[in-house]
Amino acid sequence: MAAQGGTVKADAPAIAIAGLEKHFGTLKVLADLDLVVADKELVCILGPSGSGKSTLLNIIAGLETADAGNVTLGGKRVGYLFQEPRLLPWLTAERNVDFALQGCAVPAARWGELKDHYFALAGLSEFRNYYPHQLSGGMRQRVALVRSLCVEPGILLMDEPFGGLDELTARRLRVDLLRIWRESRKTIVFVTHNAYEACYLADRVVVMAHGRIRDEIAVNIPRPRDYDDPAVFDVNRDVVRRFLAAAELQPEHASALPPVPNPVSHSPGGLP
Numbered sequence: 001m002a003a004q005g006g007t008v009k010a011d012a013p014a015i016a017i018a019g020l021e022k023h024f025g026t027l028k029v030l031a032d033l034d035l036v037v038a039d040k041e042l043v044c045i046l047g048p049s050g051s052g053k054s055t056l057l058n059i060i061a062g063l064e065t066a067d068a069g070n071v072t073l074g075g076k077r078v079g080y081l082f083q084e085p086r087l088l089p090w091l092t093a094e095r096n097v098d099f100a101l102q103g104c105a106v107p108a109a110r111w112g113e114l115k116d117h118y119f120a121l122a123g124l125s126e127f128r129n130y131y132p133h134q135l136s137g138g139m140r141q142r143v144a145l146v147r148s149l150c151v152e153p154g155i156l157l158m159d160e161p162f163g164g165l166d167e168l169t170a171r172r173l174r175v176d177l178l179r180i181w182r183e184s185r186k187t188i189v190f191v192t193h194n195a196y197e198a199c200y201l202a203d204r205v206v207v208m209a210h211g212r213i214r215d216e217i218a219v220n221i222p223r224p225r226d227y228d229d230p231a232v233f234d235v236n237r238d239v240v241r242r243f244l245a246a247a248e249l250q251p252e253h254a255s256a257l258p259p260v261p262n263p264v265s266h267s268p269g270g271l272p
């Protein structure tokens with residue numbers, strides 16, 4: 001049973017991060033960052049552009065090294081879904097998935113069963129032999145999702161995966177993601193700058209700004225969820241208010257939040 005509404009489970013956490021720091025040259029991108037994600041929990045990290053979300057995911061995935069702190073994973077393989085599907089254009093949808101399977105430890109005897117299962121869950125059974133250019137943007141991202149699930153990750157990292165899609169397509173994918181998550185029971189860390197998306201999807205919304213975690217909101221809405229449930233709008237209102245407070249925080253008037261020992265420089269541009 002997944003953690004619901006922020007309830008902490010007795011199982012070992014899927015991800016435990018303590019005291020994480022990361023610099024790029026003189027730019028402090030992550031500071032003092034602690035985060036624990038329970039097994040099978042769906043956590044959304046909400047933050048403005050440049051707040052360090054992708055850097056955090058890259059460190060969890062081992063694609064980037066931290067300058068200080070620890071990341072402990074509960075012995076789980078990590079899958080990663082990016083904003084762009086990153087499919088090989090000369091391979092069909094199914095061959096793209098095979099390509100990923102060839103690079104992982106899943107025995108070949110299971111590939112057929114896994115592909116049947118996840119292509120069906122993603123509504124793509126009829127499209128396995130299509131090339132990426134024959135598919136819509138939403139379908140290409142579905143193929144990328146199938147690819148990330150077929151390698152059987154215990155932890156799925158998703159970096160603004162629907163951010164490049166039109167709103168209707170993104171909405172369908174969010175609904176389908178929750179259905180797939182219910183059936184596949186992964187731990188998911190989902191990064192977004194879209195507050196409503198975060199509230200609809202998450203057990204817990206973690207607000208990030210200037211390289212730090214500033215706030216955390218449990219989403220106590222029962223599942224399965226209706227996308228237009230007024231309860232999601234209510235949580236969204238609260239999350240947006242707290243998100244704005246965190247994102248607009250200037251180090252010199254930070255009294256409303258815990259002290260910030262080393263103010264993080266922040267690139268201009270404001271909220272998305």
Ligand SMILES: Nc1ncnc2c1ncn2[C@@H]1O[C@H](COP(=O)(O)OP(=O)(O)O)[C@@H](O)[C@H]1O
Nearest residue numbers: 024029047048049050051052053054055056267
């Ligand atoms: N490889 C890199 N080299 C130098 N600076 C980087 C690098 N990656 C990210 N940054 C900087 O770190 C900050 C956080 O970036 P990022 O983690 O991509 O934020 P987000 O995903 O929240 O938009 C930004 O100011 C960005 O320009």
Ligand SMILES: [Mg+2]
Nearest residue numbers: 053054055159
């Ligand atoms: Mg990013």
